[in-house]
Amino acid sequence: MKKILLVALAFATVQFSSAQVETPQPSPASKMEQKVGLTDVTVNYSRPGVKGRTIFGDLVPYGKVWRTGANKNTTISFSDDVMIGGKELKAGEYALFTKPNAGSWDIYFYTDTNNWGAPRKWDDAKVALTTTAKVEKLPFNVETFMILITNIKTNGASLEFVWENVMVEVPFTVPTDKKAVANIEKVMAGPSANDYFDSATFYYDNGKDINKAKMWIEKAVELSDKPRFWYIHTQALIYKKAGDKKAAKKAAERSLALAKEAKYDAYIKKNEDLLKTL
Structure with missing residues (x-):
């Protein structure tokens, strides 16, 4: 009985200590x-x-x-x-x-x-x-x-x-004027490289018009300030899906070289695996 009372008292103490008055x-x-x-x-x-x-x-x-x-x-x-x-x-x-x-x-x-x-x-x-x-x-x-x-x-x-x-x-x-003008000029200049890349990737991943995907990935690569190996790897995948294995191989080799230069192992393997299928 004494043990039960001690347990009950301990439980009550925990309950009381955790309560907070607001x-x-x-x-x-x-x-x-x-x-x-x-x-x-x-x-x-x-x-x-x-x-x-x-x-x-x-x-x-x-x-x-x-x-x-x-x-x-x-x-x-x-x-x-x-x-x-x-x-x-x-x-x-x-x-x-x-x-x-x-x-x-x-x-x-x-x-x-x-x-x-x-x-x-x-x-x-x-x-x-x-x-x-x-x-x-x-x-x-x-x-x-x-x-x-x-x-x-x-x-x-x-x-x-x-x-x-x-x-x-x-x-x-x-700086409203500065930001608004910059936003307007960006939109009026047309889609960015990322916009084209995202659109091409979506079309490729979701089985949509591969010719549009091909056009957009080419535009993404063209607008890039410097070659991006992940852009060009996606370009190789799209070329392959579009049936142009020669262009796909060339793009994969270019992406592989850039990935090795960047020491990016994941894309080195991706390109090597892709080239085995071309």
Whole structure:
């Protein structure tokens, strides 16, 4: 009986220790995703509340680096290089720190994103970009801290920090024109070598029109900047299936030579095996 009670007690202890109480967080986490032009912008941060306190100049002291939110440092990511305050910020993810003052804020894009709050030891070498923005006083109070992306246009938007009776706006521009023109020119120039290769491979693998596959694989090889042994091996397979063994042998020999040059054993064997059938 005593043994049964001990087992039951142990089981109850395991059950109790694995239970987790979930309660609302004082500063709930938030994630904002916004496309600006053709650029993806994502902000991860926590949102503290005023809760009857004086925020700027008190809870958040003037002249000191702030995590720009609560809990883990706030992060922001850009899928493209952007321009902020006339300076370029490379695509990537950054910790977003600020130094509030009464009339302006300094905003820092910091390469180390794994800090609980501000870094214990600030490293200027990790500051990818710094800019300054003026403080605008609001005629009302905002209870919960917000980071917004507003004034969205084709080539840019504004990053806004809003809390208590303060708003700070940081405009940024994105390379929409450059990306759009590049996309248009690429499409208008016609299919790429990869497009032709994928199409030819699909037709070959699925028993479709072999003459179209032959035309497309030839185009893929022609458009390649340098000979690709896997392209030419596929070309040999297509030639063989199309009944042109002479062309298939020539392509297989070329692919074999290139595979040996690249020391790519799998394609060396594939070509050697193919040549035995020609």
